[in-house]
Amino acid sequence: MSVIETTNLTKTFGDVTAVEGLDLAVEDGEIYGFLGPNGAGKSTTINMLLDLIRPSSGSARVLGHDPTREAKQIRQRIGVLPEGAELYDRLTGREHLNWMAKSKGADPDVEATLERVGLSPADGDRPISGYSKGMQQRLAFGMALTGDPDLLILDEPSSGLDPTGMQEMREIIREEAASSRTVFFSSHILGEVEAVCDRVGIMNEGELVAEGTLDELRGELDLGASIRVEVADPAAAEHARAIDGVQAVTVEDNTVDATLADAAAKVRVVTALDEQTTVEDILSEDTSLEQLFNTYTSDSSADSATAAESESQSTEQQPAEVVQ
């Protein structure tokens, strides 16, 4: 049974269509990355799954329940890290965790939760008004984990965090993802979901434009893999053409470029060339994931490309539009 399932899910605000005809299926135990530039309809979709927004048409099921009628049953079994939501200034970290545990009828193991998300016991005693954005996000993640939910829904979990905070948040998510629960999380930064997700769906302008494992998406786009080999005698390149998995070979001076159907052919190309001549250098690069992401989304939004690029270069700069 799918943990999250949407059928032709659509939401319009006036004459703006935020989500259009979305068919989504997230399976039990998988980690699903919900990607797309800001404004692609990710948060609207999540808000419909959580019954914060009602669909204009179509339907959704979360853990077998219809959010519009059985939100309470859904909320009992999920953990949510909402986007752009402030915690309660006047309450302490500990009070937040206690409240969440009590509301779910769970054992309030506050100390363990604080430690799990990297907050000290002293942090737990302070009111939220004294928390940094990063600490708030960690506490919110701890609240989402409370009660050992079957499904975690994380909406832009690193939004508003500095690079270190983003890195740490990613580590925490990775650890939690290792357990058997299902995780659904949205991001406009590919690098964030890449390392943890079993499958990704890419949203653009309200529609799901691609879905699958990262390998599947690469194959679907036919970007393939490629390898560049510098050799002593370029004539040897002729032998590379016949190798299984090689789609094209170009030669320029001493450089042989081979486009491959799959990455496994790289070794065969190098081995074949090595038998014929002297291999001087090997340059190999995978299809850039940013390239993949941009292919699906760049036509509509320059922002997403910027976000993906700055992420790929380093984590030093956080995209400016992260805070919504």
Place this chain on the structure above:
Amino acid sequence: MSAFGVMRKDILDVRRAKIVWFVGLLFTLVTVLFFYQINVSGGFRGLPEVLLALWNLVFIGALFIPAIALVAAYLSIAGERESGSIKFLLSTPINRRELVLGKFLSRTSVVSASLLVAFVIAAGLSVVWFDELRLGTFVAVAALTTLYALAYVAVAIAISASTSSRSRAMGGALGFYFVTNLLVIFGDLSIRGLLDYVLNDLLNAGVGQDPLTFITMVISPTQSYLSSVLLAFPDNFLTVQRLNPEEMAWYVRGEMGLALLAAWLVIPLLIGIWRFDRANIG
């Protein structure tokens, strides 16, 4: 029920908000001042001082209590929508109806507690200054005043549940206060005065005072409250105030005031639940 969970968590939060305590204490202070004034100036036409003090308290309460109730509750839901914290609240196992009810119960408790403090102090002062308590009238006035406060809490909750930002909630609360309270209490500049002028002076419709009172009761919890307190005072006291219930039409007597006050509590709450159930919380 989960509404109590929402209530407990909300009380934990709101009891740390200074503004709510400030207006609550202000009412206590005003109560003390009015009792003191009667203590200094003494009785009037032989009427018991304690009844006079309570009578004055009703009128100052009619003005003050809506302000306390609205301030205590107008941000309860809209404020959380603006800050987004409502998304955390709605990630706990509750439905939207329980959220609205829980907020109502919480703000109701806070407002009732502050009124209770004021009335307990007033009772103490009565014993000390007037040497009598008139427990029946005291309890009845306290109960009706609390019901009056809860009606305005219900209205504030309805406004808060229907708006998505603090500024709109404030606009709604101020507007409601102005129309149903200020424009009811001050006779010359009142809705009732306007109705009287239009119906009787301009149109010569010859509408009596009782129907006008009834219309005002329907559109204002304040007028409903002022009519309901007739139930709390003894007839001979009211007769001296030229308010003999025997001479009034049945539909403007205390019982009708009480019934309309109860309606003013229930109907806004239902509207709030209905409106919030259909809201997009983006």
